[in-house]
Amino acid sequence: MVDVRSGIGEALPPLEVEDVELYHPHSWWTRYVFSQDAKIIAIQYATTAIAIGMVALVLSWLIRLQLGFPGTFELIDAERYYQFITMHGMIMVIYLLTALFLGGFGNYLIPLMVGARDMVFPYANMLSYWIYLLAVLVLVASFFAPGGPTGAGWTLYPPQAVLSGTPGGKDWGIILMLFSLIIFIIGFTMGGLNYVVTVLQGRARGMTLMRLPLTVWGIFTATVMALLAFPALFVACVMMLFDRLLGTSFFMPAIVEMGEQLQHGGGSPILFQHLFWFFGHPEVYIVALPAFGIVSDLISTHARKNIFGYRMMVWAIVIIGGLSFIVWAHHMYVSGMNPYFGFFFATTTLIIAVPTAIKVYNWVLTLWRGNIHLTLPMLFALAFIVTFVNGGLTGLFLGNVVVDVPLSDTMFVVAHFHMVMGVAPIMVIFGAIYHWYPKITGRMLNEVLGQIHFWVTFIGAYAIFFPMHYVGLVGVPRRYYELGEMAFVADSVHTLNAFISVMALIVGAAQIVFLFNLVWSLRHGRDAGGNPWRATTLEWQTPETPPSHGNWGKELPVVYRWAYDYSVPGAPEDFIPQNQPTPGRLGHEAIS
Amino acid sequence: MSAPIKTPAAETLPRPAGLAGLASDWASDQRAFKHVSWGKAMMWIFLLSDTFIFGCFLLAYMSARMATTVPWPNPSEVFALEIAGAHVPLILIAIMTFVLISSSGTMAMAVNCGYRRDRRKTAILMLITALFGATFVGMQAFEWSKLIAEGVRPWGNPWGAAQFGSSFFMITGFHGTHVTFGVIFLLIIARKVWRGDFDTERRGFFTSRKGRYEIVEITGLYWHFVDLVWVFIFAFFYLW
Numbered sequence: 001m002v003d004v005r006s007g008i009g010e011a012l013p014p015l016e017v018e019d020v021e022l023y024h025p026h027s028w029w030t031r032y033v034f035s036q037d038a039k040i041i042a043i044q045y046a047t048t049a050i051a052i053g054m055v056a057l058v059l060s061w062l063i064r065l066q067l068g069f070p071g072t073f074e075l076i077d078a079e080r081y082y083q084f085i086t087m088h089g090m091i092m093v094i095y096l097l098t099a100l101f102l103g104g105f106g107n108y109l110i111p112l113m114v115g116a117r118d119m120v121f122p123y124a125n126m127l128s129y130w131i132y133l134l135a136v137l138v139l140v141a142s143f144f145a146p147g148g149p150t151g152a153g154w155t156l157y158p159p160q161a162v163l164s165g166t167p168g169g170k171d172w173g174i175i176l177m178l179f180s181l182i183i184f185i186i187g188f189t190m191g192g193l194n195y196v197v198t199v200l201q202g203r204a205r206g207m208t209l210m211r212l213p214l215t216v217w218g219i220f221t222a223t224v225m226a227l228l229a230f231p232a233l234f235v236a237c238v239m240m241l242f243d244r245l246l247g248t249s250f251f252m253p254a255i256v257e258m259g260e261q262l263q264h265g266g267g268s269p270i271l272f273q274h275l276f277w278f279f280g281h282p283e284v285y286i287v288a289l290p291a292f293g294i295v296s297d298l299i300s301t302h303a304r305k306n307i308f309g310y311r312m313m314v315w316a317i318v319i320i321g322g323l324s325f326i327v328w329a330h331h332m333y334v335s336g337m338n339p340y341f342g343f344f345f346a347t348t349t350l351i352i353a354v355p356t357a358i359k360v361y362n363w364v365l366t367l368w369r370g371n372i373h374l375t376l377p378m379l380f381a382l383a384f385i386v387t388f389v390n391g392g393l394t395g396l397f398l399g400n401v402v403v404d405v406p407l408s409d410t411m412f413v414v415a416h417f418h419m420v421m422g423v424a425p426i427m428v429i430f431g432a433i434y435h436w437y438p439k440i441t442g443r444m445l446n447e448v449l450g451q452i453h454f455w456v457t458f459i460g461a462y463a464i465f466f467p468m469h470y471v472g473l474v475g476v477p478r479r480y481y482e483l484g485e486m487a488f489v490a491d492s493v494h495t496l497n498a499f500i501s502v503m504a505l506i507v508g509a510a511q512i513v514f515l516f517n518l519v520w521s522l523r524h525g526r527d528a529g530g531n532p533w534r535a536t537t538l539e540w541q542t543p544e545t546p547p548s549h550g551n552w553g554k555e556l557p558v559v560y561r562w563a564y565d566y567s568v569p570g571a572p573e574d575f576i577p578q579n580q581p582t583p584g585r586l587g588h589e590a591i592s
Numbered sequence: 593m594s595a596p597i598k599t600p601a602a603e604t605l606p607r608p609a610g611l612a613g614l615a616s617d618w619a620s621d622q623r624a625f626k627h628v629s630w631g632k633a634m635m636w637i638f639l640l641s642d643t644f645i646f647g648c649f650l651l652a653y654m655s656a657r658m659a660t661t662v663p664w665p666n667p668s669e670v671f672a673l674e675i676a677g678a679h680v681p682l683i684l685i686a687i688m689t690f691v692l693i694s695s696s697g698t699m700a701m702a703v704n705c706g707y708r709r710d711r712r713k714t715a716i717l718m719l720i721t722a723l724f725g726a727t728f729v730g731m732q733a734f735e736w737s738k739l740i741a742e743g744v745r746p747w748g749n750p751w752g753a754a755q756f757g758s759s760f761f762m763i764t765g766f767h768g769t770h771v772t773f774g775v776i777f778l779l780i781i782a783r784k785v786w787r788g789d790f791d792t793e794r795r796g797f798f799t800s801r802k803g804r805y806e807i808v809e810i811t812g813l814y815w816h817f818v819d820l821v822w823v824f825i826f827a828f829f830y831l832w
């Protein structure tokens with residue numbers, strides 16, 4: 001049986017793109033440190049992101065220790081508590097999730113999956129990583145600066161962010177935070193331009209946009225969004241920096257601080273919120289879309305079935321990306337705005353649920369009657385679907401103005417966004433690492449350690465964030481250092497808080513198992529071979545594993561089919577690689 | 593792997609015209625923009641991103657100007673010069689705009705000469721463009737120092753809303769930085785053209801890649817963009 005999508009028999013289009021001039025390193029330094037190879041840069045990005053992510057993980061422990069057992073730990077005073085929540089949020093959202101998905105997985109997977117030798121501008125790609133590292137170092141420096149890091153909350157709302165009542169407001173904290181973000185955006189732009197141009201202009205012969213694996217679609221769309229959303233954050237950071245350093249009043253209204261009238265006047269704090277959320281809402285999808293794409297590929301590969309509704313999946317990604325630019329003010333319902341605007345933003349917000357729901361249905365329909373292998377990547381993919389649906393449904397609550405107003409600034413919101421853009425994408429990151437680690441290192445990760453890691457993380461994350469919804473529904477506000485004597489806070493809330501904190505400690509500790517597995521398997525993991533999951537996409541068809549410099553040896557791959565030819569009836573194997581010309585000839589004799 | 597079906601590289605497939613052609617390009621393999629090189633595509637996408645930065649700056653300025661409760665200083669008064677006893681509003685800005693738009697003209701001529709492999713003319717025209725750019729930045733420096741001498745500061749000014757000074761310094765400063773970077777790029781590329789790097793296929797110092805005359809056009813794209821942004825700043829800041 002011939003697959004109609006494969007285009008067998010059509011003449012292949014001529015080679016349009018000339019072979020790239022790659023930089024061939026001559027020394028250890030240019031090969032492994034100042035490397036221009038996207039694969040090395042990807043590993044550098046990922047390592048840095050995970051390292052700074054561990055800092056954020058420890059901060060979350062400290063936050064939970066205070067919330068679960070208030071007053072027990074002298075180390076955590078009110079100022080430090082605010083510094084911890086601020087840095088935890090900022091690191092997790094920007095320096096871990098954005099950098100790991102786009103800089104890490106983007107760099108590794110885009111050139112391999114589209115059949116290119118490298119990113120189109122390897123030098124700019126290398127700079128991108130080093131500038132990102134600089135941004136991380138500036139961020140870390142704020143922990144050691146006088147006054148400590150900023151405690152303004154990850155949204156950095158002025159005027160409080162630059163006033164003396166906030167930790168770091170009149171010290172170095174906020175300045176270093178803003179500088180770090182500006183540096184991050186400059187570095188990201190260099191990488192982001194690379195990813196976009198590589199996908200648009202550097203694909204292999206036969207690789208049309210509609211044959212791209214959904215992973216590439218997700219990362220590509222997210223990168224385009226990031227290139228258009230980060231400018232708003234850049235502008236907001238520059239303006240706030242001027243407010244803080246030069247005494248301008250972009251965001252600062254006339255204000256009395258410590259009984260003293262400040263020089264500021266006439267600025268608009270709401271303007272900052274608009275700029276911030278014009279970045280901040282797309283940012284949610286900058287994290288979510290790569291996760292959507294990767295999880296589609298994981299599910300399809302490990303259920304040995306083509307993804308259900310590929311075109312629908314692609315358009316859903318693109319539509320979600322577009323819509324996410326016109327929903328930002330749903331973060332500002334309680335800031336005060338014209339009710340018609342609230343109506344508009346609530347409507348657009350709820351419309352996003354349509355393409356998102358299509359994606360969830362398609363994942364489930366891909367699983368339907370599939371040959372499901374409960375491998376580690378599949379377990380994490382399933383965990384993603386569950387946590388994402390959970391977080392998505394509470395998003396419908398918060399998207400409605402009337403429901404949002406009482407829930408705003410409660411722990412319900414914290415539970416919602418941790419479920420939907422914390423736990424769910426992290427599940428995909430774990431699944432993706434278990435899936436691609438064999439390609440990156442040539443060895444499998446240890447299965448037993450992986451199972452321990454999965455079950456503790458999945459059940460533990462649920463145990464953390466599910467009860468948190470209840471804590472929020474009874475009215476416990478977020479960002480409160482301690483609850484004190486509040487009549488409406490039931491005793492059960494305190495019990496739950498203690499329970500959540502214990503679970504957070506356990507889940508955090510389980511990540512040590514994961515890190516140990518990463519290191520241990522480098523040497524002792526089972527040999528993976530070139531294509532352990534029997535997957536169709538191009539990165540599994542490289543002549544060497546791990547892929548060498550230039551990825552493909554002498555001949556660039558030619559693509560004959562889409563990425564999802566699993567269990568094709570009549571084919572000798574249950575998968576047909578994208579670069580396999582005729583389905584009938586797959587097998588031992590054809591490969592030789 | 594079995595031998596792939598070969599199509600001679602010289603052959604280009606016929607493509608339909610108009611919208612059908614657009615659709616067929618995006619549905620094709622390898623490249624979505626068929627005759628656009630990587631460098632040019634990158635510059636266009638970067639400029640799109642940069643548009644959002646300037647857009648946000650200008651929108652922020654406009655919202656501050658509309659929201660302020662104190663009077664906004666009158667730009668044609670503030671940016672007026674006394675020339676030979678006559679009070680000429682906006683004269684310096686007019687000259688600056690004229691200089692920058694002229695520089696776009698010389699840039700376009702440089703691109704043309706570059707594609708005709710006329711090394712000498714290309715380099716000279718790029719140097720003239722850079723000179724115009726430097727003149728523009730110089731006049732901006734003069735304007736800044738004049739305003740500063742008159743008491744305009746980022747945090748206030750003698751005539752009204754404090755946001756006037758802050759927006760002015762921020763937006764023109766950010767644009768001036770763009771022009772300055774453009775001048776530096778122009779000088780670097782002009783030197784390479786003059787030396788014949790693109791004919792001898794000399795490799796770049798940082799990237800160790802061979803350059804092509806196309807880089808003149810890519811620099812030109814950036815330059816025209818900076819020019820276009822100035823038109824918007826001129827319209828929204830000075831003429832409003």
